[in-house]
Amino acid sequence: MSNSALLKSSLVKKYWMSATGLFLCLFLAGHLAGNLQLLISPENGARDAFNMYGKFMTTNIFVKVLSIVTYISILFHAIDGIILTIQNRRARPVRYVKETPSASSSWASRNMALLGTVMLVFIVLHMLAFWKRMHFGPIETYIAANGEELKDLYSITVLSFKDADNGLIVCMIYLVAMIAIAFHLMHGFQSAFQSVGIRHPKYTPLIKKVGYGFALLVPLLFAIIPFYIRFML
Amino acid sequence: MKLNLKIWRQKNREDKGKMVDYSIDHVSPDMSFLEMLDVLNEQLINKGDDPIAFDHDCREGICGMCSLFINGRAHGPNYGVTTCQLHMRSFKDGDTIFIEPWRAQAFPVIKDLAVDRSAFDRVIQAGGYVSANTGGAQDANCLPVPKENADKAFAAATCIGCGACVATCKNGSAMLFVSAKVSQLALLPQGKAEAQQRVLNMVAQMDAEGFGNCSNTGACEIECPKGISLENIARMNREFMKASILSEK
């Protein structure tokens, strides 16, 4: 019984959603810390700093292991989320003629799959634009101030947002995706604790506050970057 | 007052069913919602029509038989009450009221507004009990129970099995019901002995019945007429994790 329960049970699917979701929150925080270097002004060596960081992120063995865990987490989270959503739809084959769901639950909590799908599309676009070029090219290299040869991901990033034809659209895609992440996490962060049974009168209110803070602050800081580059650089 | 009613009519399990319009006059604000339906049914019977089937029993909010999704809400527009405790003063003259059965894969419609909730019984049969051998009752002081646990177990035990949690949940999930039934025993020494197998079996039965998964929207807790807390769902999540890892079976 317990063996099959560990694989098939509805509760276990949610344990995995929770674990992968919270791990991805850590990933977001780390990714943000790296990206904030794009706010350094070019005179202060933003290009070298960012590209050096890019080199570290693609060569360091510890980061490599972490990035593989991240890829697996995203895949697993998305597939598990889609399976849950399909099962949930099947559990209510005939819908109500009249529904007033806002009387009892938040919009975000009811639309996690929609928000997740928006994020998934964004993640694919985002990886095609930067990750693929960083790993497989085409990408130009140059000699940095310290004599090191670096791939110039910085210029690709800056150009994609400053591009006269598509730059504004790219910025808007980032904005939409960050709004989706904000809503996903406004429900998801605290939900992940409930899913594994972490609930306590002393700590749950704190978890909810931290969750809201994280859900608003992280996407906001991410979203500032493309607009800063486009309009301030 | 005069009301327009849109009521789900379905002859039997196989029938497709549809919403049918009725209008009813001279409704007293002091009537309960079910009494209003009784009056409508008498009028239908006098006309030679088939009366509307709906579930009810105690009509005092304790048995859990009454149901009804009223204007898009389980047990109607008020919080913390069953449909039998909902009164017509909660509506206005001229209102249109939608009345639908609980909707869930695991709760098939039997006729009109009556649904088959025996899936809940099978979840209970899977483990919602303590196997007590009868004999002389032992001294109560042999089983110390902290007051907090007694209160929490009692609060969980107030679940009347109405199914509003399933009806409200966008996923048709039975987590609130099952977790209340797991919790009321898990919190007490009498329930500890079989705690592992109980939670494993009840959750397995819940899944087998075709209830959905929990998205933690919290709608169940808000619409539950007995105010069963989400704390119970968290407790069941913990109990199940512990049991899946530690159980030797």
Ligand code: HEM
């Ligand atoms: C950086 C990206 C992401 C993060 C940080 C994240 C985080 C989370 C968290 C913390 C939860 C709550 C888990 C729980 O309730 O136990 C969650 C739920 C969910 N996520 Fe994500 N997620 C991300 C990407 C995605 C993607 C790409 C999808 C694509 C389908 C997705 C679909 C879902 C769904 C459907 C749920 C709700 C599952 C349910 O409760 O029914 N997420 N996410």
Ligand code: SF4
């Ligand atoms: S938990 Fe509440 S809504 Fe669900 S069956 Fe029990 S009393 Fe009804």
Ligand code: FES
């Ligand atoms: S008829 Fe018993 S609770 Fe409503």
